[in-house]
Amino acid sequence: MATPHNEASFDEIARIVLMPGDPLRAKYIAEHYLSEAVCFNTVRNMLGYTGYYKGKKISVMGSGMGMASIGIYSYELFHDYDVEYILRIGSAGAYSDELQLFDMVLAESAWSESTYAKAQGGETSDVLYPSLKMNACIRKNADKLGKPLHIHRIHSSDVFYHEANVPDCEDFCKEHGCMCVEMESFALFHNAKQLGKQAACLLTISDSLITHQATSAKERETSFHEMMELALESAIALV
Numbered sequence: 001m002a003t004p005h006n007e008a009s010f011d012e013i014a015r016i017v018l019m020p021g022d023p024l025r026a027k028y029i030a031e032h033y034l035s036e037a038v039c040f041n042t043v044r045n046m047l048g049y050t051g052y053y054k055g056k057k058i059s060v061m062g063s064g065m066g067m068a069s070i071g072i073y074s075y076e077l078f079h080d081y082d083v084e085y086i087l088r089i090g091s092a093g094a095y096s097d098e099l100q101l102f103d104m105v106l107a108e109s110a111w112s113e114s115t116y117a118k119a120q121g122g123e124t125s126d127v128l129y130p131s132l133k134m135n136a137c138i139r140k141n142a143d144k145l146g147k148p149l150h151i152h153r154i155h156s157s158d159v160f161y162h163e164a165n166v167p168d169c170e171d172f173c174k175e176h177g178c179m180c181v182e183m184e185s186f187a188l189f190h191n192a193k194q195l196g197k198q199a200a201c202l203l204t205i206s207d208s209l210i211t212h213q214a215t216s217a218k219e220r221e222t223s224f225h226e227m228m229e230l231a232l233e234s235a236i237a238l239v
């Protein structure tokens with residue numbers, strides 16, 4: 001059944017969905033890695049595709065930016081479709097010089113100041129966790145493929161641009177143990193917990209809040225091949 005934001009029919013979406021924030025990253029993955037890829041959603045241009053990777057049915061769909069946006073799309077995928085796993089594949093800003101551009105980070109947990117989880121379901125914790133099963137699978141596949149993986153607590157922030165009078169990356173790193181920042185995983189992990197489903201988050205460092213090095217918009221759309229391959233290999237191992 002279609003939703004207000006997703007026109008796919010029930011069986012058009014696989015049990016596992018890879019979910020970048022950028023719908024054009026989803027399109028790129030579908031066109032470059034999936035065979036027989038079919039676009040199942042164009043509502044609001046939040047592109048979603050289902051195809052096959054090494055013979056297994058996989059979907060990839062954009063989430064948009066921020067908790068509110070991934071909150072809607074992931075809720076519908078878990079609640080209205082037969083989706084068991086969502087693996088977010090995002091970009092992130094480094095809070096430490098231990099992380100370089102293009103390094104991959106697997107979220108061990110997500111700390112957030114966001115009210116999403118409280119507003120959605122009364123959650124009071126400011127730290128939420130991904131699926132242990134998915135993280136174990138991703139770690140195993142990273143080892144198998146020889147892909148270095150940093151495993152850290154991440155910051156799921158409600159804002160991309162902030163003023164100088166509020167806590168900054170040094171505070172988030174020192175006080176909450178967050179090594180990088182993105183904007184969706186806290187809401188995704190909450191929805192998974194709430195609905196009895198599974199979610200995880202793999203990130204590629206796109207910029208550094210310490211060195212101020214940064215990748216371009218095009219690189220964020222098309223160049224995260226290490227992450228795309230690890231996500232796809234992990235996805236087929238899960239279903």
Ligand SMILES: O=P(O)(O)O[C@H]1O[C@H](CO)[C@@H](O)[C@H]1O
Nearest residue numbers: 020021022065090091182183
């Ligand atoms: O590259 P994506 O997956 O969109 O992730 C990050 O990039 C966006 C900000 O530029 C936010 O969505 C943040 O979480």
Ligand SMILES: O=c1cc[nH]c(=O)[nH]1
Nearest residue numbers: 091092093181182183
């Ligand atoms: O949320 C994000 C994502 C990438 N880079 C940032 O600085 N913030």
